[in-house]
Amino acid sequence: MDNIEEKLKNLEEWNKERERVKPFIDKAVEFHNKARVEAHWKNFEQAGTLYKNAIEGYVNALNQKPKYYLQDLLDRIDHVIEEHINNSFNLRVSGDKLKSKNGIREFIDFIDNLKLEERKYLNPYDIAQAFLKIADLYREEGNLDEAYEFYNRVIEVNCERPFIDREAYFNAGKILFQKARFKEALVIFVWVLRFNPKDEDVIARLDDCLKKLHIYEHREKFLKATPKEAKKLIMEVL
Numbered sequence: 001m002d003n004i005e006e007k008l009k010n011l012e013e014w015n016k017e018r019e020r021v022k023p024f025i026d027k028a029v030e031f032h033n034k035a036r037v038e039a040h041w042k043n044f045e046q047a048g049t050l051y052k053n054a055i056e057g058y059v060n061a062l063n064q065k066p067k068y069y070l071q072d073l074l075d076r077i078d079h080v081i082e083e084h085i086n087n088s089f090n091l092r093v094s095g096d097k098l099k100s101k102n103g104i105r106e107f108i109d110f111i112d113n114l115k116l117e118e119r120k121y122l123n124p125y126d127i128a129q130a131f132l133k134i135a136d137l138y139r140e141e142g143n144l145d146e147a148y149e150f151y152n153r154v155i156e157v158n159c160e161r162p163f164i165d166r167e168a169y170f171n172a173g174k175i176l177f178q179k180a181r182f183k184e185a186l187v188i189f190v191w192v193l194r195f196n197p198k199d200e201d202v203i204a205r206l207d208d209c210l211k212k213l214h215i216y217e218h219r220e221k222f223l224k225a226t227p228k229e230a231k232k233l234i235m236e237v238l
Helices: 002-040 044-062 070-093 101-112 124-141 144-157 162-178 182-192 200-212 216-224 227-237
Strands: none
Touching: 002 044, 002 070, 044 070, 070 101, 070 124, 101 124, 124 144, 124 162, 144 162, 162 182, 162 200, 182 200, 182 227, 200 216, 216 227
C-alpha cells in the first residue's frame, strides 16, 4: 500500500511540475525547430536569433526548479548550444567573409573568445580549414608575417588530418625561406618529409636551404634526420 501511495504522490508531483514547465518547453521547441530550418537554408543570422530564443525558453523552464524534467532540460540545452555555436561559426565563414579584413577579425574574435566548454562543440577540422584559408589569403597578398601566424594556428589546432598539417608546415617553411630564416626552414622541411619521405617538392626546398647554409655535403644526413636530430645537426655543422 505504501508503495502505491508513494507512486501516486510522485505522479501528482510530476503532473504539477509538467504544468509548470511544459509551456516553456513547448515555446523553446518551437524556436529550436525554426532555428534548424533557417540554419539548413544558410540563413545563419536569423537562425542565431532563434537559437538564442530557444535557449532562453529552456532556461526559463529550468528556473521553475524541475525535478523530473531536470536531466531532459539539461540535455536539450546542451544540444541547442552546440547547434547555436556551430551556426555562429558558419555565419562567420560563409560566403566571402574570410576574404575581408573585417570578416577575418570577426572570425578570430569569435574563436578566441570561446570558452573551453564551448570550443568542444566545434570540429577542429573546420577550424583548421578556416585558418588555412586565412593564411593562404595573406600569403597571396604578400603579408608573410600574418600568413606565417595562421599557418601555425592551423598546426596548433591539431585537427588530426595529415594533409592539412602537411600543407600548413610546408607553407610555413616556404615563408621562413623567403625571410632568409634558412635554419628554421630547414627543420620545417625535415618535419614535412615525415608525411612522405620521397616528396620531391619538399626535398627540393630542403636542398635550397642546405645550399643557402653552405652545408649541402650533409644532405643525406638531413634527409634521414628527425626534426630534433636536424636541429642538433645544424648546430654541429655550422
